[in-house]
Amino acid sequence: MYDGGKIVPGLIIFVGLMTFPLWYNSGNAGPAPKLEKPAGKTACVKDTHFMRTSHMVLLNQWRDTVLRDGDRTEVTAAGEKYEKSLMLGCMKCHSDKKKFCDECHQYAAVKPYCWDCHFPPKENL
Amino acid sequence: MDMKRRDFLKIAGISTIAGIGAPAALQVLLKGEVPASSFASGGAEEETGHGVAAPVGRRYGFVIDTRVFAKDQGLAQKCINACHRIHNVPDFRNKKDEIKWIWETGYANAFTSKSHNLRSDEVHHRKYMVLCNHCDNPPCVRACPTKATFKRPDGIVAMDYHRCIGCRFCMAACPYGSRSFNWRDPRGKDDKTGRYFIERKHLNKDFPTRMRGVVEKCNLCVERLAKGKMPKCVEEAGNSGAMIFGDLNDPHSEIRKVLASTFTIQRKPELGTKPSIFYIV
Amino acid sequence: MLEKALVGSSRYKVWMAFLLALMGIGGLSYIQQYNYGLGYTGMSRDVSWGVYIAQFTFLVGVAASGVMVVLPYYLHNYKVFGKITILGEFLAVASVSMCLMFIMVDLGQPLRALNVLLHPTPHSILFWDMIVLNVYLFLNIFVGWVVLTANKKEMPPPKWIKPFIYISIPWAVSIHTVTAFLYAGLPGRHFWLTAILAPRFLASAFAAGPALLILLCLVIKRVSKFDAGQEAIQKLVTIIAYAALINVFFVLLEFFTSYYSNIPGHMDTLNYLFFGLRGHHQLVPWMWTSVVLGISAIVMLLVPYFKLKEGFLALACVMIFFSLWIDKGIGLVIGGFVPNPLEEITPYYLTFGEVLITLGIWATGFFILTVLYKIALAVREEELIV
Numbered sequence: 095m096y097d098g099g100k101i102v103p104g105l106i107i108f109v110g111l112m113t114f115p116l117w118y119n120s121g122n123a124g125p126a127p128k129l130e131k132p133a134g135k136t137a138c139v140k141d142t143h144f145m146r147t148s149h150m151v152l153l154n155q156w157r158d159t160v161l162r163d164g165d166r167t168e169v170t171a172a173g174e175k176y177e178k179s180l181m182l183g184c185m186k187c188h189s190d191k192k193k194f195c196d197e198c199h200q201y202a203a204v205k206p207y208c209w210d211c212h213f214p215p216k217e218n219l
Numbered sequence: 220m221d222m223k224r225r226d227f228l229k230i231a232g233i234s235t236i237a238g239i240g241a242p243a244a245l246q247v248l249l250k251g252e253v254p255a256s257s258f259a260s261g262g263a264e265e266e267t268g269h270g271v272a273a274p275v276g277r278r279y280g281f282v283i284d285t286r287v288f289a290k291d292q293g294l295a296q297k298c299i300n301a302c303h304r305i306h307n308v309p310d311f312r313n314k315k316d317e318i319k320w321i322w323e324t325g326y327a328n329a330f331t332s333k334s335h336n337l338r339s340d341e342v343h344h345r346k347y348m349v350l351c352n353h354c355d356n357p358p359c360v361r362a363c364p365t366k367a368t369f370k371r372p373d374g375i376v377a378m379d380y381h382r383c384i385g386c387r388f389c390m391a392a393c394p395y396g397s398r399s400f401n402w403r404d405p406r407g408k409d410d411k412t413g414r415y416f417i418e419r420k421h422l423n424k425d426f427p428t429r430m431r432g433v434v435e436k437c438n439l440c441v442e443r444l445a446k447g448k449m450p451k452c453v454e455e456a457g458n459s460g461a462m463i464f465g466d467l468n469d470p471h472s473e474i475r476k477v478l479a480s481t482f483t484i485q486r487k488p489e490l491g492t493k494p495s496i497f498y499i500v
Numbered sequence: 501m502l503e504k505a506l507v508g509s510s511r512y513k514v515w516m517a518f519l520l521a522l523m524g525i526g527g528l529s530y531i532q533q534y535n536y537g538l539g540y541t542g543m544s545r546d547v548s549w550g551v552y553i554a555q556f557t558f559l560v561g562v563a564a565s566g567v568m569v570v571l572p573y574y575l576h577n578y579k580v581f582g583k584i585t586i587l588g589e590f591l592a593v594a595s596v597s598m599c600l601m602f603i604m605v606d607l608g609q610p611l612r613a614l615n616v617l618l619h620p621t622p623h624s625i626l627f628w629d630m631i632v633l634n635v636y637l638f639l640n641i642f643v644g645w646v647v648l649t650a651n652k653k654e655m656p657p658p659k660w661i662k663p664f665i666y667i668s669i670p671w672a673v674s675i676h677t678v679t680a681f682l683y684a685g686l687p688g689r690h691f692w693l694t695a696i697l698a699p700r701f702l703a704s705a706f707a708a709g710p711a712l713l714i715l716l717c718l719v720i721k722r723v724s725k726f727d728a729g730q731e732a733i734q735k736l737v738t739i740i741a742y743a744a745l746i747n748v749f750f751v752l753l754e755f756f757t758s759y760y761s762n763i764p765g766h767m768d769t770l771n772y773l774f775f776g777l778r779g780h781h782q783l784v785p786w787m788w789t790s791v792v793l794g795i796s797a798i799v800m801l802l803v804p805y806f807k808l809k810e811g812f813l814a815l816a817c818v819m820i821f822f823s824l825w826i827d828k829g830i831g832l833v834i835g836g837f838v839p840n841p842l843e844e845i846t847p848y849y850l851t852f853g854e855v856l857i858t859l860g861i862w863a864t865g866f867f868i869l870t871v872l873y874k875i876a877l878a879v880r881e882e883e884l885i886v
Contacts, residue, residue: 213424
């Protein structure tokens with residue numbers, strides 16, 4: 095290899111720098127956020143585990159059925175009916191976007207663009 | 220040279236086979252995703268002309284009685300404002316960035332292919348309400364490369380703002396100029412005056428805004444229809460008879476009775492788009 | 501072989517630095533546009549495509565014109581084009597790259613561009629345009645690279661590359677045809693709704709592309725040992741002259757159909773472009789500049805006195821290129837939106853930022869082109885020396 099003496103250390107330094115956040119934070123995920131749950135409700139439209147991992151899948155499905163198929167049949171949880179809608183469904187119970195959505199999204203470092211168009215329940219643009 | 224000729228014949232043969240299959244394939248392609256569209260049944264079209272629709276499923280439409288709007292001067296603006304407010308349509312206060320779902324225009328602008336020579340001054344100077352025609356055979360749906368705009372089974376030509384990539388092919392395709400693009404963030408405000416493009420006091424928080432970079436247009440109030448309400452413009456027009464809304468495919472509907480008893484015109488019917496908005500002039 | 505692009509004369513380095521500077525300015529302007537929205541440009545509700553899509557349309561033509569050297573060489577064994585075939589292919593690569601960039605900067609939601617693949621929509625012409633352009637880009641990179649590698653090893657190109665070359669020939673026609681279909685299939689846009697649009701696109705492309713190729717050959721001859729050869733250049737001149745004449749013929753056909761039929765919708769845009777419509781004359785000087793440049797260039801390319809002198813030849817090529825750039829890049833796309841479907845006239849004025857982004861993409865295209873040509877010429881010069 096030409097210039098092996100420069101390339102190999104260079105590569106090591108490069109890989110080291112690029113992976114710095116990984117090994118620096120390894121084994122330390124930080125304290126998990128505590129989400130504010132709606133008072134007076136016992137059940138969501140799906141179980142907690144599903145909602146925690148796959149609420150975005152559900153939202154996408156709702157979006158497509160409501161918007162594209164025009165199917166707005168309500169979903170039932172613990173005897174109550176809910177609209178298939180982020181603004182008019184989910185956020186009616188989970189009325190604090192900051193303490194419910196943002197808390198966790200920030201922790202997981204995801205930036206959904208829902209609120210570019212939809213309104214959080216409180217006056218806040 | 221022999222080899223060349225043989226190669227040529229092979230290519231020619233393959234292309235011919237492809238050529239025979241092409242028209243059938245094209246038919247399939249052009250059908251798009253809308254089985255209700257009468258376009259697919261091209262051959263079975265009656266000799267009654269361009270305006271015939273296949274009576275499959277529902278097909279919502281309007282009759283707009285322009286005479287009523289002419290008598291009641293403020294009515295049109297009232298309908299427009301109501302629509303734009305409940306749908307959070309921004310007002311950029313400049314023509315370049317303009318967004319409109321429903322608006323008024325002149326006779327020659329609305330009905331470019333209808334002769335406007337020697338008509339009465341009154342008809343000529345009257346304003347006409349125009350909006351998305353919710354065509355039965357919509358060119359915008361054909362043009363969209365992502366199915367972000369599509370035709371629903373009830374005839375509404377809808378937009379999925381989540382999917383729109385902002386290529387604006389639909390705007391080039393629409394022969395009625397019914398589509399607008401979000402050139403800027405509709406939630407922003409004017410740098411100079413500090414005024415919001417959607418006035419805060421008029422925000423309808425039960426309906427989303429749009430985001431920068433997507434196309435939008437009249438949605439025929441799907442969100443209201445789903446709750447059994449009339450489209451907002453129709454509600455505003457009230458029982459003045461200025462706007463009649465209904466299912467064009469239902470022979471017993473009020474709208475069909477009006478269409479059967481009154482002479483109406485459509486915008487650019489010669490393009491075969493089969494508009495669902497009819498005008499009494 | 502890429503390393504050959506890293507070394508070069510100081511003139512080469514200055515040129516590349518200049519391009520990089522333009523690219524940087526374009527990039528910064530694009531960031532501004534990205535943050536503000538497409539309102540950054542002069543486009544509006546009525547003229548909803550502007551200079552970006554116009555450049556895209558024009559450059560698809562330049563890309564397609566690579567076939568004008570590939571076809572005679574590979575299908576008709578026209579040896580004279582042997583030296584410049586690779587230049588034609590690499591010109592196509594640079595042009596298609598620019599096309600894709602112009603599409604990207606024109607999208608309102610560029611991050612969602614892959615929705616076109618995620619939700620494939622065969623009834624949209626844009627879906628097909630995406631396919632043909634990307635395949636054409638691949639074909640040209642692939643064929644050019646394989647042939648060049650073979651050259652470097654002083655071997656004949658491998659046999660299996662032949663099918664790719666043969667496919668690339670009709671494919672070149674397809675990219676411009678499909679691009680014409682973007683426009684020609686839209687109801688209510690009278691100016692574009694013409695069956696002759698695809699052939700007209702091809703004719704103007706086969707004039708503009710080779711004109712650029714001649715100019716590039718003349719530049720290359722000055723800066724390197726590579727000479728395309730008088731015969732190859734003169735053959736290209738013939739191609740340009742005939743293609744440009746056919747284009748003029750097609751434009752005249754449009755004039756006849758519109759004015760003899762006397763249908764207002766069909767005359768409106770032509771009136772707007774060439775004579776002014778209802779007091780709007782924004783594009784009239786441009787269009788007549790295009791006419792004058794185009795006709796004079798055709799004459800120069802037909803008369804031996806001019807076409808055999810390098811200076812005049814270069815001038816004629818610049819003229820025809822610029823003429824067709826106006827005709828297709830400005831008149832056809834922007835003109836098609838005037839008047840709008842409600843027969844209102846909205847003029848379109850470029851913004852400064854839009855110009856910078858456009859220049860940035862052209863600079864990127866020339867950057868790609870320079871790198872590719874540098875490599876190709878370095879390989880060929882080794883041949884010449886050995």
